[in-house]
Amino acid sequence: MHRERFYTLSASCPDQVGIVAKVSGFIADLNGWILETSLHAEPPANGEPVGRYFMRFEIRADSIPFHLAEFRSRFAPLADALQMDWKITDSAVKKRVVILVSKQEHCLYDLLARWQSKELDVEIPCVISNHADLRGFVEWHGIPFHHVPVTADTKAAAYAEVRRLFEEVRGDTLVLARYMQILSPDLCAAYPGRIINIHHSFLPSFVGAKPYHQAWAKGVKLIGATCHYVTEDLDQGPIIEQDVIRIDHSDAVEDMVRYGKDIEKTVLARGLRYHLEDRVLVHGRKTIVFR
Amino acid sequence: MHRERFYTLSASCPDQVGIVAKVSGFIADLNGWILETSLHAEPPANGEPVGRYFMRFEIRADSIPFHLAEFRSRFAPLADALQMDWKITDSAVKKRVVILVSKQEHCLYDLLARWQSKELDVEIPCVISNHADLRGFVEWHGIPFHHVPVTADTKAAAYAEVRRLFEEVRGDTLVLARYMQILSPDLCAAYPGRIINIHHSFLPSFVGAKPYHQAWAKGVKLIGATCHYVTEDLDQGPIIEQDVIRIDHSDAVEDMVRYGKDIEKTVLARGLRYHLEDRVLVHGRKTIVFR
Amino acid sequence: MHRERFYTLSASCPDQVGIVAKVSGFIADLNGWILETSLHAEPPANGEPVGRYFMRFEIRADSIPFHLAEFRSRFAPLADALQMDWKITDSAVKKRVVILVSKQEHCLYDLLARWQSKELDVEIPCVISNHADLRGFVEWHGIPFHHVPVTADTKAAAYAEVRRLFEEVRGDTLVLARYMQILSPDLCAAYPGRIINIHHSFLPSFVGAKPYHQAWAKGVKLIGATCHYVTEDLDQGPIIEQDVIRIDHSDAVEDMVRYGKDIEKTVLARGLRYHLEDRVLVHGRKTIVFR
Amino acid sequence: MHRERFYTLSASCPDQVGIVAKVSGFIADLNGWILETSLHAEPPANGEPVGRYFMRFEIRADSIPFHLAEFRSRFAPLADALQMDWKITDSAVKKRVVILVSKQEHCLYDLLARWQSKELDVEIPCVISNHADLRGFVEWHGIPFHHVPVTADTKAAAYAEVRRLFEEVRGDTLVLARYMQILSPDLCAAYPGRIINIHHSFLPSFVGAKPYHQAWAKGVKLIGATCHYVTEDLDQGPIIEQDVIRIDHSDAVEDMVRYGKDIEKTVLARGLRYHLEDRVLVHGRKTIVFR
Structure with missing residues (x-):
């Protein structure tokens, strides 16, 4: 766990070229500071044409110039385009x-x-x-x-x-x-x-x-x-x-x-x-x- | 493995008081030098009146005043009395x-x-x-x-x-x-x-x-x-x-x-x-x- | 740990032939039921003529026909003869x-x-x-x-x-x-x-x-x-x-x-x-x- | 190890915002298929103003439209801009x-x-x-x-x-x-x-x-x-x-x-x-x- 407040974006989507470039590019365009990145490509299961891509980013909250709700709405179009299952959480909000x-x-x-x-x-x-x-x-x-x-x-x-x-x-x-x-x-x-x-x-x-x-x-x-x-x-x-x-x-x-x-x-x-x-x-x- | 030639006596028998005393007493009476002793008492299984005792001794060959055949014949009466399954092997005889x-x-x-x-x-x-x-x-x-x-x-x-x-x-x-x-x-x-x-x-x-x-x-x-x-x-x-x-x-x-x-x-x-x-x-x- | 009350005899002494036979024989003569036995022979350190023998026995308390004080006084002569460092404890006496x-x-x-x-x-x-x-x-x-x-x-x-x-x-x-x-x-x-x-x-x-x-x-x-x-x-x-x-x-x-x-x-x-x-x-x- | 021929790009550089976006963007622009990505940000050592970023990518060779020499010369300007120590190797060239x-x-x-x-x-x-x-x-x-x-x-x-x-x-x-x-x-x-x-x-x-x-x-x-x-x-x-x-x-x-x-x-x-x-x-x- 980092001391600084951070957001955790975790997601998966059908695998294709350029996922990481698009997501990390989105974050970089906001000048977002990524603390930790984890990525994994799961190969296609039997009979499926394409594998699935999994990712998780920890982003310093103070490096993003607006609140999480705004981040969510700005990120949604990209997530939709990539057919993502995704969520983003805030380290300042304690889980129950x-x-x-x-x-x-x-x-x-x-x-x-x-x-x-x-x-x-x-x-x-x-x-x-x-x-x-x-x-x-x-x-x-x-x-x-x-x-x-x-x-x-x-x-x-x-x-x-x-x-x-x-x-x-x-x-x-x-x-x-x-x-x-x-x-x-x-x-x-x-x-x-x-x-x-x-x-x-x-x-x-x-x-x-x-x-x-x-x-x-x-x-x-x-x-x-x-x-x-x-x-x-x-x-x-x-x-x-x-x-x-x-x-x-x-x-x-x-x-x-x-x-x-x-x-x-x-x-x-x-x-x-x-x-x-x-x-x-x-x-x-x-x-x-x-x- | 020890450098010296040794005999390995391994055995099991129904558990009772005095097994170790009898077996180690037998070896001590021969002036046998025990290099390693391992013992285990297994509790009675369901429905059985008595557990089973397991043992293994490594004995220096040069501490026993006769050959293994002689050891076997002398040990047999005690083994029988204890209803033992047992064997003794010689480190000088390589397994195949x-x-x-x-x-x-x-x-x-x-x-x-x-x-x-x-x-x-x-x-x-x-x-x-x-x-x-x-x-x-x-x-x-x-x-x-x-x-x-x-x-x-x-x-x-x-x-x-x-x-x-x-x-x-x-x-x-x-x-x-x-x-x-x-x-x-x-x-x-x-x-x-x-x-x-x-x-x-x-x-x-x-x-x-x-x-x-x-x-x-x-x-x-x-x-x-x-x-x-x-x-x-x-x-x-x-x-x-x-x-x-x-x-x-x-x-x-x-x-x-x-x-x-x-x-x-x-x-x-x-x-x-x-x-x-x-x-x-x-x-x-x-x-x-x-x- | 066993459910039954038991005594734990732990000891070490200079190594020689027959230690286990003597100690287990002493216990067997009392009709003592040994629950667990552990033995180890440590080879002589540099320059020492003889190694050291270590042992630990758990004995069911109700199999010994007298109290621990009596056990101690009866065992002492054998322990002295073997130059033992030894102690025996009672599972019914909680450590502090x-x-x-x-x-x-x-x-x-x-x-x-x-x-x-x-x-x-x-x-x-x-x-x-x-x-x-x-x-x-x-x-x-x-x-x-x-x-x-x-x-x-x-x-x-x-x-x-x-x-x-x-x-x-x-x-x-x-x-x-x-x-x-x-x-x-x-x-x-x-x-x-x-x-x-x-x-x-x-x-x-x-x-x-x-x-x-x-x-x-x-x-x-x-x-x-x-x-x-x-x-x-x-x-x-x-x-x-x-x-x-x-x-x-x-x-x-x-x-x-x-x-x-x-x-x-x-x-x-x-x-x-x-x-x-x-x-x-x-x-x-x-x-x-x-x- | 993957069955397909692939290139391994491994690199480190001073940490800053946007490294992953730039490198993965470069690969995506070539339509390069990334098989495996590993990333790590090392915090600044005592007295240093900035940490160091480490990365490793495996890229399918057949997804890159030219040879490794060409890749190297095209990647060099970005690597220079990021002050990278880097190398790229080819799984088809066996190490000696x-x-x-x-x-x-x-x-x-x-x-x-x-x-x-x-x-x-x-x-x-x-x-x-x-x-x-x-x-x-x-x-x-x-x-x-x-x-x-x-x-x-x-x-x-x-x-x-x-x-x-x-x-x-x-x-x-x-x-x-x-x-x-x-x-x-x-x-x-x-x-x-x-x-x-x-x-x-x-x-x-x-x-x-x-x-x-x-x-x-x-x-x-x-x-x-x-x-x-x-x-x-x-x-x-x-x-x-x-x-x-x-x-x-x-x-x-x-x-x-x-x-x-x-x-x-x-x-x-x-x-x-x-x-x-x-x-x-x-x-x-x-x-x-x-x-």
């Missing part, structure tokens, strides 16, 4: 992150430590949990805590309440920090590319419940964690970040759980940061991550 | 490793470099391939090369010939160094715990053909390789060693293949070394690896 | 860990999250800091917080106060969780093998102040962290644990600091766990770590 | 790599395996060694081998001969693949940014001789290797690539040597590839590596 937790505290402690030190420079308008255990810890940080129990009978109502709370606080991103519950399909569908989960295995291995038990039974020599966007297909959404740690035969499932927590919280934090800094561009079932 | 290759040379070059420098201190009585491409390279090293083509029609005869060659040279271990062919079930069954494969994915993800294409399609952020014992179930045998390397969206399948080769050869070499030094004890579908 | 912090919260949050979940199953009788910033967070957890400012003029008094507090609460281990101050030589000397520091570099590279700045200036491609025992020689004490993370040219010092924090807290937590579980045996300027 | 070895074969086997499979798609006009041991292996590959012994008395003549051979074959890059000799200062100075070494430690730790012995004595928990440009200062040249592997107390120096070899050859191969693909831009004592 709602955290869903269950009883396990390691990811929550980790996220709040980062938030406390401003490494994670966002608003956390509330934390929602299906258990009350972590209320005190959350509220001590001055963050509202909502206890929304989830039972087999109350699922629909519970997820409606989660959605209502997320809307009420105008959340940008919903983070499942070891939430241990499967969101309803309509909640998943309501916020594509905005719900982030940490799964405690190296996907696609060990989908679903008790992945450390599955890993132990299989006798793998490394265990991992995966941060991904949530879609309606359980543990199948686009992967943002993964990592692993070495184990051996002497590690029982409980040891794997303990080692795994360290990977989970680190992978979640990295993936969330990439997402919040608009470094992740979804491309079908995969992601482009401009680290 | 037969290598199966196809056209890809990276694992073969790597193994022969290690063999040349005596890091891999074994006999390689022959290399067998379904292609003739690597004949010159193998023969330059003074190692016999057998071209045994495999086609859909000749599979049975081809694997019979592989088996005949392996028997003829009194092979101890058969290594599939990116052999790219699926061995016949009866060949697999003939040498349990003696055939080693390197699979180019982080199993259990991406079983079977074209795992790098599968990994690319899934968008994983790390790719890996797995060294395992071959069983009749494709890519399902007990895992000996695994490792991974980080990739990102800019890596095409060809890049993954290139990165993957480095992991494949290293993981195969490590797994093979553990096996040859009797550091791997198979326990059902898993392994104990005393590194 | 005093934490020293400054203003940075990441290691403290991490340790308290582990303590809260009982992964770190110790007493934390107090936290001491040269700043008051983290008082609220610590006290919310029900842990006493002592603000002991350190200035150039008050160093001697400050460290005397730290020592007094540590003694008062009968601390076993003093953890510098990014304390950012150099302890006085006499404080270091008072607790050999009992003070643990996390240094934010891969030692021996980048000793002393601002290691991330040093790493940036040097252009290294990986940065690391080192958990070590504190001695009078700055950042030179025996290393317990280390790890690294990949960086590249696009990472500024601030990025290294952010990546580094994740390594620091993980490495400190791992090293501290090894220490508290009596898995670390100091051998001169190095450590044996029975993971 | 001369390898220096001693007696250790692991890096040589590794490089020749990659060369054999065209992963390392270069000319190797000769291998030079101060020992004759590897002559047969090199010549079997059809590569000339020169034995240039180096003794205390003949150093000057020997390095003059190395230089003569390198010039004679019009070498582009000189690779020290565990050469174990210190090049003369004037040889180092003659080819800045063109001589690549693999050092068997994680620099800046353990400079000079016997780094694994140094690492063992220090008790580090990870060992590494460093690929760097050779300068007159021993083991101090700009670092291109590094990696590490975990060890523990049970690893003797010989084990570290064995583990280390695997890191050495991988790190050398990666660093060399980055160099040969013009992905490495030297910036003072550091490198920008566009992976």
Whole structure:
């Protein structure tokens, strides 16, 4: 993160000659100072005539001679001509992150430590949990805590309440920090590319419940964690970040759980940061991550 | 590896109080000098009353006052009393490793470099391939090369010939160094715990053909390789060693293949070394690896 | 960690034939159930006639027919005969860990999250800091917080106060969780093998102040962290644990600091766990770590 | 690497607004198809008014309507205006790599395996060694081998001969693949940014001789290797690539040597590839590596 206020323009469009020249030329004509540029050309998928181009620019806000609304309206014609999906965000406008937790505290402690030190420079308008255990810890940080129990009978109502709370606080991103519950399909569908989960295995291995038990039974020599966007297909959404740690035969499932927590919280934090800094561009079932 | 000649005793038995005391007491009574000891207690599996105990000792040969045959006959009563599966090997007797290759040379070059420098201190009585491409390279090293083509029609005869060659040279271990062919079930069954494969994915993800294409399609952020014992179930045998390397969206399948080769050869070499030094004890579908 | 109460016997002695037989025989004669055994023979150092043997046993408490005091007195003659340095601890007696912090919260949050979940199953009788910033967070957890400012003029008094507090609460281990101050030589000397520091570099590279700045200036491609025992020689004490993370040219010092924090807290937590579980045996300027 | 023939333009210049727009605009005006773009802005060093901008473009050769000489002359005015250091290379012109070895074969086997499979798609006009041991292996590959012994008395003549051979074959890059000799200062100075070494430690730790012995004595928990440009200062040249592997107390120096070899050859191969693909831009004592 840069100290100066900056705008982040992230976009993708059908590949053709001259995209970078046009976009960087547009910025240069405004005398815009580009702090960071990331570019990627994805080759055509099977049967498609043309690939897709992905880009991300960080531009110093004080180098642009007008406000973001004006930038948007001036950039729109070029974006249209290039058939772009695009957005531009302002580092001075903090993202609003709602955290869903269950009883396990390691990811929550980790996220709040980062938030406390401003490494994670966002608003956390509330934390929602299906258990009350972590209320005190959350509220001590001055963050509202909502206890929304989830039972087999109350699922629909519970997820409606989660959605209502997320809307009420105008959340940008919903983070499942070891939430241990499967969101309803309509909640998943309501916020594509905005719900982030940490799964405690190296996907696609060990989908679903008790992945450390599955890993132990299989006798793998490394265990991992995966941060991904949530879609309606359980543990199948686009992967943002993964990592692993070495184990051996002497590690029982409980040891794997303990080692795994360290990977989970680190992978979640990295993936969330990439997402919040608009470094992740979804491309079908995969992601482009401009680290 | 130690410079001095040594014996390696590796064993497992039902767990009970006093196993280590009895075995190490037996060795101490002979005035045997133990260079290295590795022990592991595996808890009872579901429904079983007792766990299993695994052990491995390296004993200086010159500290034992008689030959290995004598050691074996003296140790047998204790081993029987403990219901042991056990073996003892002599570092002065080189293992005989037969290598199966196809056209890809990276694992073969790597193994022969290690063999040349005596890091891999074994006999390689022959290399067998379904292609003739690597004949010159193998023969330059003074190692016999057998071209045994495999086609859909000749599979049975081809694997019979592989088996005949392996028997003829009194092979101890058969290594599939990116052999790219699926061995016949009866060949697999003939040498349990003696055939080693390197699979180019982080199993259990991406079983079977074209795992790098599968990994690319899934968008994983790390790719890996797995060294395992071959069983009749494709890519399902007990895992000996695994490792991974980080990739990102800019890596095409060809890049993954290139990165993957480095992991494949290293993981195969490590797994093979553990096996040859009797550091791997198979326990059902898993392994104990005393590194 | 095992669920059952257990004793941990850790020891070292001059190497000779039969050590394991004698010690495991002693335990077997008591019908003691060994849960975990770790052994290591260190070869003779230059000019010394004999190497040193290191061992660690976890023994189920309920398998020993008397209390620890009795165990100690019965084991002493054997330990004396073997010229052992040894100790035996009881998993039911929680270690007492005093934490020293400054203003940075990441290691403290991490340790308290582990303590809260009982992964770190110790007493934390107090936290001491040269700043008051983290008082609220610590006290919310029900842990006493002592603000002991350190200035150039008050160093001697400050460290005397730290020592007094540590003694008062009968601390076993003093953890510098990014304390950012150099302890006085006499404080270091008072607790050999009992003070643990996390240094934010891969030692021996980048000793002393601002290691991330040093790493940036040097252009290294990986940065690391080192958990070590504190001695009078700055950042030179025996290393317990280390790890690294990949960086590249696009990472500024601030990025290294952010990546580094994740390594620091993980490495400190791992090293501290090894220490508290009596898995670390100091051998001169190095450590044996029975993971 | 792309299958199509392409040009690689790599450059750096003082940072200012509009560099990317101008360069990519120049390419777009030619209708040049950019396959890959990498950009990096290095902030101003202490006391300097402006930072430096680094860039690398891969451009499809068949998209440019004239030859490289013409491209060069047309691009020169823009490069001059931007005060660029720049070069452009053609993927159809293979680089010429001369390898220096001693007696250790692991890096040589590794490089020749990659060369054999065209992963390392270069000319190797000769291998030079101060020992004759590897002559047969090199010549079997059809590569000339020169034995240039180096003794205390003949150093000057020997390095003059190395230089003569390198010039004679019009070498582009000189690779020290565990050469174990210190090049003369004037040889180092003659080819800045063109001589690549693999050092068997994680620099800046353990400079000079016997780094694994140094690492063992220090008790580090990870060992590494460093690929760097050779300068007159021993083991101090700009670092291109590094990696590490975990060890523990049970690893003797010989084990570290064995583990280390695997890191050495991988790190050398990666660093060399980055160099040969013009992905490495030297910036003072550091490198920008566009992976």
